[in-house]
Amino acid sequence: MSQTTTYAGSAGTTKSEIETSTIRAISWRLIPFLVLAYFFSYLDRVNLGFAALTMNAELKFTPLIFSWGAGIFFIGYFIFEVPSNLALEKFGASRWIARIMVTWGIISALMALTSGVTSFYVLRFLLGVAEAGFFPGIILYLTYWYPAEYRGRFLAAFAIAVPVSTVIGAPISGLLLGLDGAMGLKGWQWLFVLEGIPSVLLGIVTWFYLTDRPEKADWLSAEQKAWLKAKLDSEIAAKQAVKHLSLGEALSSPKVIALSLIYFGFVGALYGMQFWLPQIVKAFGLTNAQTGFVTAIPYVFGTIAMILWARHSDSTRERVMHVGAPMILIAIALAISSYLTDPTMTMVALTFAAIGVFCVFGVFWTLPTAWLSGTAAAGAIALINSIGNLAGFGGPYLIGWVKEATGQTSTGLLVLAVLPLLAGILVFIGGHETEHEFTGQGR
Numbered sequence: 001m002s003q004t005t006t007y008a009g010s011a012g013t014t015k016s017e018i019e020t021s022t023i024r025a026i027s028w029r030l031i032p033f034l035v036l037a038y039f040f041s042y043l044d045r046v047n048l049g050f051a052a053l054t055m056n057a058e059l060k061f062t063p064l065i066f067s068w069g070a071g072i073f074f075i076g077y078f079i080f081e082v083p084s085n086l087a088l089e090k091f092g093a094s095r096w097i098a099r100i101m102v103t104w105g106i107i108s109a110l111m112a113l114t115s116g117v118t119s120f121y122v123l124r125f126l127l128g129v130a131e132a133g134f135f136p137g138i139i140l141y142l143t144y145w146y147p148a149e150y151r152g153r154f155l156a157a158f159a160i161a162v163p164v165s166t167v168i169g170a171p172i173s174g175l176l177l178g179l180d181g182a183m184g185l186k187g188w189q190w191l192f193v194l195e196g197i198p199s200v201l202l203g204i205v206t207w208f209y210l211t212d213r214p215e216k217a218d219w220l221s222a223e224q225k226a227w228l229k230a231k232l233d234s235e236i237a238a239k240q241a242v243k244h245l246s247l248g249e250a251l252s253s254p255k256v257i258a259l260s261l262i263y264f265g266f267v268g269a270l271y272g273m274q275f276w277l278p279q280i281v282k283a284f285g286l287t288n289a290q291t292g293f294v295t296a297i298p299y300v301f302g303t304i305a306m307i308l309w310a311r312h313s314d315s316t317r318e319r320v321m322h323v324g325a326p327m328i329l330i331a332i333a334l335a336i337s338s339y340l341t342d343p344t345m346t347m348v349a350l351t352f353a354a355i356g357v358f359c360v361f362g363v364f365w366t367l368p369t370a371w372l373s374g375t376a377a378a379g380a381i382a383l384i385n386s387i388g389n390l391a392g393f394g395g396p397y398l399i400g401w402v403k404e405a406t407g408q409t410s411t412g413l414l415v416l417a418v419l420p421l422l423a424g425i426l427v428f429i430g431g432h433e434t435e436h437e438f439t440g441q442g443r
Contacts, residue, residue, distance in 0.1 A: 174292020
């Protein structure tokens with residue numbers, strides 16, 4: 001392998017031609033498709049926030065009922081997350097991710113059948129069960145293809161589907177509500193049906209399109225496969241030389257638990273905003289269509305910041321500050337937004353909160369993926385994601401509970417700010433020691 005040179009991501013180091021061509025081939029093959037899949041995953045998860053603009057009044061859902069329905073998704077998600085990720089490791093990404101996508105698409109479309117509180121809770125719970133394992137499964141899957149120094153930017157490239165799903169999905173969802181009465185269906189019913197069908201179709205394509213492992217990739221040359229195998233094998237050997245963790249050890253590790261709590265604080269802020277932002281914006285006196293476009297604004301800036309921040313983290317090989325500082329920004333921005341009454345200034349504050357959210361999203365997952373491999377990685381990543389996503393229940397519920405008690409969503413945002421604040425403090429307290437063990441560099 002005479003062309004191959006060592007590349008640690010530092011300034012002045014040149015990459016080999018085979019390295020550049022391999023990473024380019026992988027990225028063009030996988031990232032656009034995975035971004036599209038995650039786009040619909042996230043859209044089907046959070047479009048409830050827009051459906052609520054008309055559904056809540058028609059079905060007489062109180063803020064607490066809506067909060068329970070939004071959050072119960074994450075209970076099913078939590079219960080089945082780790083088993084689902086272990087199944088992906090066993091059965092292969094193409095089959096398991098295809099199964100996940102088809103089932104969640106069907107259940108998302110069936111949300112149109114919601115007729116009362118019970119059906120609302122049951123369908124949202126089943127949607128969480130169906131989708132469990134998708135996001136951590138993709139995080140694990142990308143570790144099969146990308147060496148450590150590339151993961152920040154490409155994890156961010158994959159996760160860009162989250163803000164983009166709102167940038168594109170929010171206006172579309174607002175417009176779909178305008179189909180009210182067409183063919184006897186309510187606008188919110190059309191929203192669920194028309195946004196669920198693409199996931200089913202894409203899931204079928206996934207079965208045939210995704211390649212489970214690099215050695216099976218007929219779209220890579222023999223030399224590219226050899227370079228990638230050597231690179232990834234050396235990283236796995238380095239991790240195992242420090243200490244090879246079993247699945248049980250990984251799941252009980254204090255560092256994994258700490259990362260789970262940090263992710264919990266982040267996710268609480270993410271979904272608290274995601275589910276309630278359309279209703280906050282609607283209260284400015286806008287139409288449903290206008291609400292969709294205005295809701296997209298914070299996510300446009302979040303998308304740009306996410307990519308730039310992840311690239312900076314990769315170039316400096318620094319992770320702790322790149323996770324901790326945006327956490328503090330989220331907390332400050334949410335707290336400030338709770339005191340504002342002017343719609344423009346409120347949106348400015350919430351835009352800064354969104355920037356913080358997506359800067360964290362693009363970098364956070366570089367930590368566990370740098371430390372673990374194989375079954376231990378599958379289990380630990382799923383555990384971190386599942387514990388963290390319990391805040392997907394807590395965040396929206398917190399705002400709904402406060403709103404029902406005080407009549408104001410803004411007070412809920414102030415309370416919600418506590419979660420990313422505590423998470424940010426935890427990052428800085430224990431982060432440098434954790435990162436030293438994750439990266440072997442202390443940076």
